[in-house]
Amino acid sequence: MTINWDEVDGFARGLISNAGETIRKSFSSTLSIETKSNVNDLVTNMDKEIEQYFVKQVNDFDSSHKIMGEEGYGDSLTTLDGVVWIIDPIDGTMNFVHQQRNFAISVGVYHNGIGMLGYIYDVVADELYHAQKGKGAFLNQTQIPHLKPVNLTEAILALNATWVTKHDKVPYEVFGPLVHKVRGTRSYGSAALELAYVACGRLDGYLTMRLSPWDIAGGKVILEEVGGVVTNLKNGPHTLIEKDSLFAGNPSVHKEIYNDYLKGKL
Numbered sequence: 001m002t003i004n005w006d007e008v009d010g011f012a013r014g015l016i017s018n019a020g021e022t023i024r025k026s027f028s029s030t031l032s033i034e035t036k037s038n039v040n041d042l043v044t045n046m047d048k049e050i051e052q053y054f055v056k057q058v059n060d061f062d063s064s065h066k067i068m069g070e071e072g073y074g075d076s077l078t079t080l081d082g083v084v085w086i087i088d089p090i091d092g093t094m095n096f097v098h099q100q101r102n103f104a105i106s107v108g109v110y111h112n113g114i115g116m117l118g119y120i121y122d123v124v125a126d127e128l129y130h131a132q133k134g135k136g137a138f139l140n141q142t143q144i145p146h147l148k149p150v151n152l153t154e155a156i157l158a159l160n161a162t163w164v165t166k167h168d169k170v171p172y173e174v175f176g177p178l179v180h181k182v183r184g185t186r187s188y189g190s191a192a193l194e195l196a197y198v199a200c201g202r203l204d205g206y207l208t209m210r211l212s213p214w215d216i217a218g219g220k221v222i223l224e225e226v227g228g229v230v231t232n233l234k235n236g237p238h239t240l241i242e243k244d245s246l247f248a249g250n251p252s253v254h255k256e257i258y259n260d261y262l263k264g265k266l
Contacts, residue, residue: 003083008109009117009132015057016105019050020123023090027100046096047071050089050105058085070214080113080240086217092190100124106192108217110240118221120196129196129222137199137225144200146227149252155182155204157253158194163209170209171265178261191246195219198248199226205249205257207233213240219248229254233266 026046051071058065062083067074069087077084085107090096092103101124109117118137120129129144131137137144163175179185186203188194191211197203199222217240220230232238233245235258247254247262 003111005116005132008083009130011061012107012109012117012119013128013130015054016107016119016121016128019053019089019105020121020126022046022050022053023096023105023123047090047093048073051087054085054087054089054107068213070212078241080110082112084110086110086214086240088192088214088218091192091215092188095189102188102193103190104192104196106214106218108214108219108221110217113240115217115221115224118218118225120192120218120222122193122196127196129199129219131222131225133221133225135225137222139200144222144226147199147201147250150204150250152181152253152256153183155250155253156184156186156202157182158186158188158197158203158206159208160187161185174261174265175207178257191215192219195223195248198250199223199228201250204253206246207257208246209233210243211238211246212243213238216240216246216248223248227251231258233262235263 023046048071051069051073055067055069055073058067065083065085066077067085067087068077088106090103091106095102105121105123107119108115116133118131127139129139159175163170164172164179166172194203194206195216196219198206216238223230228248229251230248233247238244238246
């Protein structure tokens with residue numbers, strides 16, 4: 001069966017636009033906020049509502065398409081066979097709750113494990129980063145250029161500030177020298193936005209110890225369309241089925257950091 005990816009793309013953009021409008025309208029309402037794995041792992045009624053919206057609409061569009069979503073309203077998958085939508089209805093929920101900014105809708109559409117469509121929608125800024133495999137990446141209607149080499153000493157990295165202090169789960173002694181080497185570090189609290197920023201050159205790399213497939217599925221497609229590299233911290237592929245570390249970056253920055261700072265140390 002031949003898939004019309006332009007048709008799927010148009011459908012996906014419509015869903016994302018509608019979901020974004022729903023989220024913006026919620027700003028004046030009182031949120032129902034719960035915790036999941038820990039006190040900092042938040043979920044709101046809007047996370048759930050938006051994911052349920054995607055699940056219903058995708059099922060109506062094509063019932064053969066499968067859905068993996070953060071809030072668990074989609075399918076329980078062990079493979080990416082067929083067409084799979086990987087959805088994070090609100091990536092950066094803590095920012096959504098506390099700031100009403102710095103969060104995004106993230107959607108990746110995969111076919112037999114290959115990323116075909118990727119979307120990251122910064123709802124407040126009304127910035128849609130999007131890509132279709134082989135057709136380049138765009139920020140709204142403007143094409144994002146391919147990434148150019150960046151010297152590590154001029155690079156801006158996204159990573160968690162706690163990584164350079166004593167930590168029982170993170171080898172902080174690995175990241176301390178790296179932080180001193182680069183020009184600066186940032187932490188936006190949304191994996192999707194950090195991947196989008198790497199794709200458009202606002203950041204040069206993003207490193208994190210553990211992410212779920214829905215955190216990166218959309219951004220992976222976008223970043224790879226501009227020549228970016230997406231691996232785990234051991235320079236292997238992310239399975240997009242289970243949680244794993246992530247290292248996304250400009251190719252020159254990715255190569256230097258892995259070879260000089262990470263290789264054999266994680």
